[in-house]
Amino acid sequence: MQTKILSLQQKDNLAVVQFSTTPCNTIEYSSLGNAMKQNFIEIMESSQQGTVNEIYVMNKSKFFVFMMDGDILSGAKQNRVLNTSVFLAPESKIKVPVSCVEQGRWNYNSDKFKSTDYVAPSEMRKSKSENVSANLKSFNSYQADQGDVWNKVNEYSNNLGVNSMTMSFSDLYAKSESVYDKFLQSFSAKKTATGIAFFLNKELKSVDVFNRTDIFQEYFPKMIKGIALDAYGTKANVEISEAEASFKTLDLLDRLETTEKEEHQGVGAGQEKRFSNNQHTGFELNYNGNLIHLSAHTLTQNDLEIKKRSNPYFR
Numbered sequence: 001m002q003t004k005i006l007s008l009q010q011k012d013n014l015a016v017v018q019f020s021t022t023p024c025n026t027i028e029y030s031s032l033g034n035a036m037k038q039n040f041i042e043i044m045e046s047s048q049q050g051t052v053n054e055i056y057v058m059n060k061s062k063f064f065v066f067m068m069d070g071d072i073l074s075g076a077k078q079n080r081v082l083n084t085s086v087f088l089a090p091e092s093k094i095k096v097p098v099s100c101v102e103q104g105r106w107n108y109n110s111d112k113f114k115s116t117d118y119v120a121p122s123e124m125r126k127s128k129s130e131n132v133s134a135n136l137k138s139f140n141s142y143q144a145d146q147g148d149v150w151n152k153v154n155e156y157s158n159n160l161g162v163n164s165m166t167m168s169f170s171d172l173y174a175k176s177e178s179v180y181d182k183f184l185q186s187f188s189a190k191k192t193a194t195g196i197a198f199f200l201n202k203e204l205k206s207v208d209v210f211n212r213t214d215i216f217q218e219y220f221p222k223m224i225k226g227i228a229l230d231a232y233g234t235k236a237n238v239e240i241s242e243a244e245a246s247f248k249t250l251d252l253l254d255r256l257e258t259t260e261k262e263e264h265q266g267v268g269a270g271q272e273k274r275f276s277n278n279q280h281t282g283f284e285l286n287y288n289g290n291l292i293h294l295s296a297h298t299l300t301q302n303d304l305e306i307k308k309r310s311n312p313y314f315r
Contacts, residue, residue, distance in 0.1 A: 001209075001291070003253055005246045006193055011186035013238040014231045015199035016224075017249045018190045021209055027290045029064035029087070031218050032071055033115045041065055041088065043073060043113040050077045052100050053143055055113065057086075058093045064269065066215060067096070069129070069283075069295055070120035070226065072170065075110035078102040079170055081120050083132050083144045085285045085293045089269040096267055097142035099128065099149040101169035118173050118225040122198060122206045124152045125226075126281060126297035133276040133283075136264055159233055173225060180228035189220035195294075196220065197249040198227045202240040204248045205230070207256075209294035256280070256296055 002022040009016045035041045040061035046054045055073070059065055065088040072081050080098035088094065101120075120128070131145040153169045156162075160179065164171035173180070194216050195209040208223065210216045259280070261273035270287035275296075282296035 001253070001257070003195070003250060005249065006190045008240075008242045008245050009187050010239055011183055012231065012236040013201050013234055014183060014227065015202075015240050015245055016187050017197040017199070017245050018193040019195045019197070019249065020190075020192045021194045024194045025212050027064070027211060027287065027292075029066050029212070029215075029292075030061070031215050032065060032067045033117075033218060035059070035061065035063070035065045036115045043076075044111065045076050046095055050106075052078075053098060053146060054095050055080060055098050056093070057088060057096050059088045059090060062090045064088060064090060064287075066292060068119060068219060068293065070125045072101060072116045072118060072120060073098070073113040074116055074170055075113045077108055078105045078166075079168055080113070081124070081128075081149070081169070083128060083142050084267060084272065084283065085295065086268045087266060087270045087285060087287050087292050092268070094268055097144075099144045099146055101149065101153055102166050103150050103153070104164075104166035105168070116170065116173075117222060119219070119222045120169075121156065121226040121229040122297065123230050124149065124156075125295070126206070126299075127152060129281045129283070129295070129297060130276060133262075133274045133281060136274060137262065140264075142267055156229055160229070172229065176229075176232075179232050180225045183224050183228045183231070184221055187220075187224055189217050191217075193220075195253075196223065197245070197252070198223075199240055199245060199248075200227075200231055201235050201238045202244070204252060204298050206297045207249065207252055207294070208296075209253075209291065211290060211292050252280075252296065252298075256282075256294070 006018045042058045067086040069085040079102040083097040128144045135141045197207045198205045261275045264272045273284040285292045
């Protein structure tokens with residue numbers, strides 16, 4: 001994969017690097033949001049009774065549909081977040097692993113789920129990625145740690161001072177527009193970009209790479225909203241130079257090329273290559289030689305301490 005840095009944009013302590021990758025736009029597919037607008041797909045509970053950590057997705061179209069790790073779905077018996085990225089095959093029906101992000105509700109407010117215009121913050125996605133990788137290795141399961149996800153919702157709620165009757169993560173976005181609005185106004189997506197790197201206080205937090213430029217354009221503001229919740233309440237006006245941000249981004253992408261990965265059958269079409277070591281956690285989702293989505297999160301010393309406590313064999 002060849003990479004070209006396109007821009008560095010900064011606001012307060014948040015810096016965003018956008019870059020293009022080659023090859024790109026190698027396969028046609030729709031995004032979750034567009035597919036739902038056109039009624040290509042339906043998303044519902046796995047049964048009338050429902051199952052917290054599993055939902056049912058039906059693609060009625062002749063197109064592939066991409067659903068991103070961290071996508072949040074609202075409605076049905078409670079709001080959910082996707083545990084990993086999914087490449088949904090045409091005219092297919094599958095069950096998708098999810099986690100609950102609305103602990104205080106278990107009753108229908110709609111018969112089907114709706115897509116939202118935000119994704120989970122970086123810290124929640126990172127923690128979820130670690131747990132999914134561990135469960136795939138031990139149990140061949142794409143389940144995350146539901147208790148940990150609820151704890152993350154509670155942490156963000158306390159940090160933002162948001163009270164929710166149903167402990168819904170979506171209420172954080174509904175009631176905290178001022179938190180992410182300044183970032184939405186400060187950052188704009190580049191037309192040829194396929195990848196993004198987020199920095200907080202000069203530290204590289206995460207990288208996402210997409211196959212298609214139009215998919216990147218759609219997810220750009222959603223990811224900005226997510227990272228804004230991580231940036232809230234931390235140091236302000238901590239800038240990074242363009243040279244340092246570019247180097248750290250390219251260095252991470254280079255190291256990911258040679259990082260040891262474990263291959264698993266994807267939830268939908270394609271294969272996942274997961275990695276989880278003492279530096280990074282994440283995955284690549286590939287289909288027929290096409291990179292659909294790469295997601296990587298940098299681990300901190302605190303993350304490693306948590307990892308050691310939960311896994312005595314980790315070094």
